Amino acid sequence: MPDIVEKKPEEQKPKMVKLKVDGKEVEVKPGTRLIEAARMTQEDVPYYCYHPGLSIAGNCRMCQVEIEGIPKLQIACHMEAKDGMVVHTKNDKVLKTRQHMLEFLLVNHPVDCPVCDQAGECWLQDYYMKHGLHDSRVNEDKVSKPKAVPIGPNVMLDAERCILCSRCVRFTDEISKTHELGIVGRGDHSEIQVFPGKQLNNLYSGNVVDICPVGALTDRDFRFKIRVWYLKSGDSVCGGCSRGCNIQVHTNLDRPQHGTGRVKRLKPRYNAEVNQWWMCDAGRYDYKYHDENRVLAARKNAAQAFEETVLKEIAAKLKASKKTAVILSPQMTNEELYLARKLFRDELKLQHIYLASPKKDGFSDDILIKADKNPNRKGAENLGFTETPEKFESLFGLSAKGEVDGWIIFGQDLLSLYPKAREVFSKLNWSLFIGSNENETSKLAGFVLPSATSVEKDGTWTNFDGRTQAFRKVLEPAGEAKSEIHFLAQLGALVSSGWSAQTAEAVYQDLAAKEKSFPARSYADLSGTASAIRVQAAPTVPSLQQYDNIL
């Protein structure tokens, strides 16, 4: 994918370009577009078709600014900043033109906001409030076009709402490189269409919904679930593969009547070095497990039990015998792996500690998707846990022979993944499943502890690139679930002295002090940019403060 962050050789620093935007001096790199230069002065030059991750189309004409010495207004998305330029982004001429451009965009727009899923995060609404505020002069019939057309498994098209900015077309041409979309027809009969016989079914199709500034492309998964202004947003990291795309988790807690499930959708969060503006559909739509099929309480022999009871009994078993195997996974956070290492390897001196992936290698491409579907293999490796299938499968022989008589399984469905595990499972004295979602293994395990999913806890994963990224708790854990950090610390306190409850961040600081491959920085520092993609380029969650002044 195109490298947005310019890594220029240090020997030649380009001469900076100095210009004036609305009376303020700005210094930018040569080749910077005026729209970006204006952003540096905090001036909001509005735009629809411009997107920093896509080529310049220059068709919406919203970003016209006045440059002294040039009679006509120029589009700021295309004009490069030049030395000595004097730019006006908010004089009367510019504001008047902007208002007229917006009026043009609304001539054939159906203004069906009450039934439009984009309402609340629509750039037409926002800019109308900010730059339009004109009375309609349109007394004519509007051009009618197809509405609610499913153009792919994830995307619904409403051609009437479309302002033909061509962002989606450019996305499929330049980023996904799948070329499904085009604009057919001319004049005000132009409309977005999928090419004959095609569907918008590429692995990144959901991104066109993010970058669509209006309600033309909406998400079939999210449509009509909830009004966006009821959503709350939290920053997180996608655990779908070892890329670790930065995401926002949009949740609904206040309006339980708007369907079940707290997590309503995931949106990409801008990170120049990891995922830029994008995320894949696999990651985007893999959020239902946060609310479905959850392990909600501790269990002993399939009956609900107190967490303390389970922990005490496990601690007793761990102290009594060294014949316990611990099965970790690269889905766990660095903090969890570190505490598990401290407890099981350093404290209890257990011999049989394994790392096993619940997810096998899959599809990969050179855009975002990595073959390794586990988010933290690199972190596990840095902590000394490498996966060797032969070694791991020897566990089943050892268990059959009775050399191992208890298993502690972190999260994964071992019994479904390994037929041999199922054979020896009944021979074990005891087993503990610590996980967030029910599966074959959780159903058959003697002890079960309910753990939090990634949006319900703090932690870090180290992606394929060796980048350690922190994610924060967006939601309280479901039911009685707690983070693995909690369970490990509790177990530690029960088997030995010197263990106390710790926050994940404190564990991380401890870990970073000991392990050189982990940067000794705060979580805030490891969380990437907090700015919503909207600020960068695409609409996500509306900023409520923006409307506070109006209401």
Next chain:
Amino acid sequence: MEKLISKYFVEGKTFSLAEYEQDGGYQAIRKALEMKREDIIETVKKSNLRGLGGAGFPTGMKWSFIPQNTGKPVYLVINGDEGEPGTFKDKYILRHAPHLFLEGVMIASVANNVHKAYVYIRGEYVKPIQILKKAIEEATAKGYLGDKIFGKDYKLEIVVHRGAGAYICGEETGLLESLEGKKGQPRLKPPFPAVVGLFGCPTVINNVETVSYLSFILNRGPEWFAGLGSEKNGGMRLISLSGHVRNPGVYELPLGFSLRKLIYEVGGGIPDDKKLKAVVPGGLSAAILSPEEIDVGLDFDQLRNLKTMAGSGGVIVFDETTDLVKALTVTMRFYAHESCGQCSPCREGTGWIYRILKRILEGKGRLEDLNNMADICAYMGGTTICALADGAAMPLRSYPQKFRKEFEDYIQNKEKQLQTV
């Protein structure tokens, strides 16, 4: 008055290669092949030849912008899309004097170090395309095109491309997109085609008529040519005269020729001696002129001073019986239909205006429509990638401005009519 191009316009006749040569054809290119490239450009500059497709840009200066050191080939693209309503001159050249045109293409190619030239011709011009293709075959057979033209070490190939009927493909970058096999939509500038044009290479784009004058300039000298026209407007041009005149047709006149003389002398006046109501002086996109304004010379600079343009040289005459509201509606329907749909002001504005005008025609107009149209028009022009919106804005501004009463009457009388019904 001496005829240059138009002497070949003999009804029903196409001048073959042999006939053209008999008449002194293909001498200028032989001369050009002996000249230095820079000298040809200098000659054309001195002749004050202007781009006759409509923009009137000095041809020699255009050529001098072409970078020759990019390592990429330079292409010549001839614009024969001739889409401007009221213009039908290129068709005559291609039909009657294909070899005169081809010689011009050859000279322009040699002057710009071009080895492959494309001729993009309006798709409806079936006959002219056939004629031109046949002429290219003749020239190739004779060795005038091909690997060694006129026995010199110079390769030149000419490719004829047929348009598919879009007005916007006459806009030079829309034409390039179309030629590259894409949807005909103008490109963002800069970069300009002179630097990044066809297939990303430096490209010269000239009109059919413009290059057809090149052989005259080389044969008889730039000073002679410049002397034919008015100041800074060299030579002659073909005027397509249509509408309410006794003798419509294509006339070759020196630049700066009086519009009044064109209508009343060359065109023979208005049939039945009706009164003149208005004139479109340079293709549909030019602002309309009232009868008081016709004492003007038809060249690029004089017409610009009247806030209109010489454009493609299509003069349309309206007599007193013309319903200008209807005329403007038809005009705007054309732009609404032909807007490529990229830029919002043009895409939405042209259609909006057309619907307003249609409503006025249906007797449902309101007086505020006129002010609204003027306001919309003010923001349609000058705010888009190409000049189509400007072209639409020119008539839209000038019709109601110069004939406001007619529009007002239309709105008010129709209201009254409706009330009586």
